[in-house]
Amino acid sequence: MLPLDDRIFKNDDDYYESIGNGIWLMDNHKWSFVVWNRERNKKSIYQLVHVDYHWDAGYDYWDSPNEEKIFLAASDREIISIVREENHIRYDSFICPAIAKGFIDEVHFYCLQGDDGGDVAIYKDFLDKYSCTQILHDSTRTLSKLEAEKPMIFDFCIDVFNKSTRWYESDIWPDDEIDRLLQDCEHLVKSAEIVTVSMSYGYSGTENDTRRLTQKVIEVFSTWREAS
Numbered sequence: 001m002l003p004l005d006d007r008i009f010k011n012d013d014d015y016y017e018s019i020g021n022g023i024w025l026m027d028n029h030k031w032s033f034v035v036w037n038r039e040r041n042k043k044s045i046y047q048l049v050h051v052d053y054h055w056d057a058g059y060d061y062w063d064s065p066n067e068e069k070i071f072l073a074a075s076d077r078e079i080i081s082i083v084r085e086e087n088h089i090r091y092d093s094f095i096c097p098a099i100a101k102g103f104i105d106e107v108h109f110y111c112l113q114g115d116d117g118g119d120v121a122i123y124k125d126f127l128d129k130y131s132c133t134q135i136l137h138d139s140t141r142t143l144s145k146l147e148a149e150k151p152m153i154f155d156f157c158i159d160v161f162n163k164s165t166r167w168y169e170s171d172i173w174p175d176d177e178i179d180r181l182l183q184d185c186e187h188l189v190k191s192a193e194i195v196t197v198s199m200s201y202g203y204s205g206t207e208n209d210t211r212r213l214t215q216k217v218i219e220v221f222s223t224w225r226e227a228s
Helices: 031-039 065-072 076-084 095-101 124-129 175-184 186-191 207-227
Strands: 016-018 023-026 046-052 104-111 133-136 152-157 194-198
Touching: 016 031, 023 031, 023 207, 031 076, 031 095, 031 194, 046 095, 065 095, 095 104, 152 186, 175 186, 175 207, 186 207, 194 207
Parallel strands: 023 194, 046 104, 046 152, 104 133, 152 194
Antiparallel strands: 016 023
């Protein structure tokens, strides 16, 4: 595991790196797709657990079938360019591309965003087209009982701890509530093949909030995975 210093707490859309024990850290959540696509077992179909304030369930290729064909045929190197340029895969639209690519067919959401006047999670038409199942969890208690019946990817965003929706403003959960959520995710973190963590500067409170919460989460996750 890399030392947890400011060197890795980068407020940078292009930052993502492995910090050991199968854990990847990034700022912009879009890089999760690159990590999943590159690090997965190409013979496996995965279930994804997504813990975040936001659903991140958009699919920007839906009305762009020609671009979708190019994406589905793209090499790993070409996908990195697509993501870096935010060409249809962005911070809020990185889950559905993995489903369309065919390596995720089940998504478990624990998100606090609500419907915000729109659709909740992934559109039904998309789920039907790509034969994917989604399960929405009202509590991490139900996540704590989730059985890994197929290979798992665990995806976590630091902004889940921030009640404020204002840019760079914070209303951070009390420590006991943070600890409870993390404990409910312990067996998922331990059993996942890939763990991705997004800092999401701006959404996760002040910069100091983001660094403090990231350090806590990474230390806890790393300890669990080292012991598993």
